[in-house]
Amino acid sequence: MIVPEGWEFKKLGSVAELQRGFDLPSSKRVDGSIPIISSGGLTGFHNEFKAKAPGVVTGRYGSIGDVFYIKEDFWPLNTALWVKDFHSNDPEFIYYMLSNFDFKKFSDKTGVPGVNRNDLHIVKVGVPPYSEQRKIAQILSTWDKAIATTEKLIAASQQQKKALMQQLLTGKKRFAGFSEEWEEVELGKLLDYKQPTPYLVKSKDYSDEYATPVLTAGKTFILGYTNETVGIYQDDLPAIIFDDFTTASKFVDFPFKAKSSAMKILTAKKGFSIKYIFEAMQMLDYNVGGHQRHWISIFSNIIIQIPSLPEQQKIAAVLTAADQEIDALQSKLAHFQQEKKALMQQLLTGKRRVVLDSEQ
Structure with missing residues (x-):
């Protein structure tokens, strides 16, 4: 193992001593301003603290791998491990070091994921001098601020939309220029549907190097990319993919393969804007009841308000512009997160050294 000049390799326990958190049943919590930190982060407030700030907390069992930097006095719960002693190291550097740590490798082989602090304490970690720790923490916290700012901008843009x-x-x-009365029309009279059977992916051998995305109408949306060249849906785009069981839907304007036979592919009938209809569907207050298919028997009968085609297109264009702004911010966020991840790998291993203020 190559040791960067000026660094030491020490056991984690002598760098950041971890301690199990404290029990605090809900019945014994008293309203206050002290944050309660569990393995999953902030879970409430209390009127008493057990640990002084700044603090670093990670999961002991349940949620493993998340690391939190706490800037105020806090109560670490018993599901968490907190750094009891930083041994004169920079707390923020320790936060980034542990954020780059593979906790799951030490997780117990039981039904519930968990880590034993004694196993963690004997792991050797690279530790630079304090001045370099501080500089590394300052650099990475600058990236965190940029990420947090971008996340706020995304949230604001989503709210505006x-x-x-x-x-x-x-x-x-x-x-x-628009004054015509709107009509009330059933979705089934606005949209045609296709079964996904001819477009289902056959292999789960996905790779980012392949060209065609495999889609689901759920939150994940793009499951991966396939190299299959037959049965790609591309003739009538844009379209809406609709999960027949959950009623979740996604707007798609690029060729794709489908993952599930429970998906319906919806396209606009002549004289209607598919984008307008999709956005109107997102406004529906529909509660899914039971495990059943919904499009043909229920969802296609739901009525929405629909203006003339030119007004539909105008509304769709404005909402598309809002989507583009959100997409641009999300791409920027992904870039920041990727850059920070790469920088952490370099700075926290000594592969890339920082220039200290005293050296400038």
Whole structure:
């Protein structure tokens, strides 16, 4: 093992001593301003603290691998491990060091994931001098601030789009030049549907190097990429993919393969905007009841308000612009996160050395 100049390799226990958190049943919690930190992060507040700030907390069992930097006095719960003694090391550096640590490798082979602090304490870790620790922490915290700022911008843009939808898709706000009455039409009269059978992916051998995305209408959306060249849906785009069981839906404007036979592929009938209809579907307050298919028997009968095609297209264009702004911010966020991850790998191993203020 190559030791960077000026660094030492020490057992983790002599660098950051971990301690199990403290029991605090809900019945014994008293309203206050002291954060209660569990293996999953902030879980409430209490009127008494057990650990002084700054603090570093990670999961002991249940949720393993998340690491939290606490800037105020806190109560670490018994599901967590907290750094009892930093041994004169920089707490923020220790936070980043542990964030780069593979806790799951030490997880107990039981039904519930968990780690034993004694196993962690004997692991050798690279430790630079304090001045270099501080500089590394400052650099990485700058990236964290950029990430947090971008996340706030995304949340604000999403909220702005939601407000636009509330105004534009209900007719509360109309664009100049449009005054015709809106109609109420069933979704089944606006959309045609196709079964996904001809477009189902055959192999789960996905790779980011392949060209065609494999889609689900659920939260994951893109499950991976396939190299299959037959049965790619690409003829009638854009389209809506609709989960027949959960009623989740996604707007798709690129060729794809489908993962599940429970998906419906919806396309707009002539004279209607697929983007407008998709956005209107996102406004529906529909509660899924029981495990059944929904499109043909139920969902296609739901009525939405629909303006003339030119007004549909105008509304769709405004909401598309809002989507593009959100997409640009999300791409920026992904870039920041990837850059920070790569930088952590370099700085926390000594492969890339920082320039200290005294050396400038």
